[in-house]
Amino acid sequence: MSRKKVLHLTVGLGLGGAEKLMAEMAARLDPSRYETQVLALKGEGPLGDSLRARGVKVSALGGRGPWDVRVLPRAARFLREVRCDIVHSHLLWANLLACLLKGRSKVVWHEHDMDDWMGRPQKTAERLLIGRADTVIAISRAVADCVARREPFVRDRIRILHNAIPLKEKPTSPQGKRSFRAALGFFGEEKVVGYVGRLDEPKKGLKVLLHAAAEIAAEDPSVRFVVVGDGNARAALEAEADRLGLSNSVRFWKARENVEEVYGALDVFVLPSLWEGFGISLLEAMDEGLPVAGSRVGGIPEVVVGGETGLLSPPGDVEALAVNLRKLLADPALRRRLGSAGRARVQAQFGISKMVEELEKIYDETEKTQ
Secondary structure, eight states, X not given: OOOEEEEEEESOOSSSHHHHHHHHHHHHSOTTTEEEEEEEEEOOOTHHHHHHHTTOEEEEEEEOSXXXXXXXXXXXXXXXXXXXXXXXXXXXXXXXXXXXXXSSSEEEEEEOSOSTTOOHHHHHHHHHHGGGOSEEEESSHHHHHHHHHHOGGGGGGEEEOOOOBOOOSSOOOXXXXXXXXXXXXXXXXXXXXXXXSOOOTTTTOHHHHHHHHHHHHHHOTTXXXXXXXXXXXXXXXXXXXXXXXXXXXXXXXXXOSXXXXXXXXXXXXXXXXXXXXXXXXXXXXXXXXXXXXEESOTTHHHHSOBTTTEEEEOTTOHHHHHHHHHHHHHOHHHHHHHHHHHHHHXXXXXXXXXXXXXXXXXXXXHHTOO
C-alpha cells in the first residue's frame, strides 16, 4: 500500500505550544503509512533543525507577517509541486491559506485557541473559508464549542483532540532540582513560582501575575518568580515588574527548547491566562509533578481539575490568584498531593503516542469524506 503524503502547514517554527505540538505530530506519524513534511509560512525557527534531525523534511516560505502577500504564490507553487493527500494546517493564517489554495487535497483545519483575540476581519475570513475544510480539529471541548458557536455549519466536522506531550519516565530528582535552581541563580531554599510560554498580553494574564507577585513578595521577600518565554510583551512586562519593585523577585528568561530545567526548578507552576484554548505548558508542568495555579477559563479546567491537581481562580482576579499561590507556597503537603495527582492524570490521559493514534484515525475518517 502506498504511503499517504501529509503536509503540516504552520505559521512559524518557534517554541510556542501549537508549534511544539505540530512538530511532535509530524515526527511521530507512522512512517509506514505516511510520508510527512512541514511547511512554515514564515522563516525557519528553532524547531526546523530538530525536525530535520528526526527525519522530517522542512521548508519555509520566508513570510514577514500575516499580510505578506508574497507568501500566497509561493505557497500555491509549493502545493502544486508536492501534491499532498492531506494538508494539516495549524493557526489561523495557515488554516485560511490551506482552504484558499485547496485543490484535491483533504484539509484538516487545526484550531488551537479561543476566539477572544479575533477581530471582525479574522472572523469574516474564517467564515468565508472554513467551510472548505474537510475536518476541523479542536484542542479542547471549550475550543470546539467556540468554533461551533461562530460557524455552526461546520459543527458536524469538528473533532476534539486534546493536546499531549512526550511523557517523562520520572520527575526531576532532588539533586537535579538543586542543579536547575543553580542554573537560574537560586542557591538557597527559596520557593519558586514559574510561568513558561509566550509573553503574549493580555491573553496570558502576566500583568495579573506580576501584581499578585508584588503582594506576595511584600509579605515574603524570599519567594521568587520566573517568567520564561519570548514575545512582544516582554519589554512592557519587564518595565511593569520594575515599577512594582520586583527587580529582586522576578527573573525573565528567554524561551528555550529544553524547558525541563525550568520546570525542575519550580515549586509551583502558574498559568494566569485571561483566555486559553488548552495550555500545553500545563501538561509539561504537571508531568514534572508540579501543582498548578491557573485560571478557570477556556480549556484549562479540562486539564487541571480544581482542588485535585491544582487551584483555579477567575481570570483577571489578582487577589484570588494571590490567595491560591499563598496556599500552595505555605503547604508542602498540598503541593505534593496536587502534584502527584496531576502527574498521574497526565500519564494516564495526555501522552503523545495515544494522541497520534487518534490523529491517524481522524486522517482515515477525513480521507473518506466527499
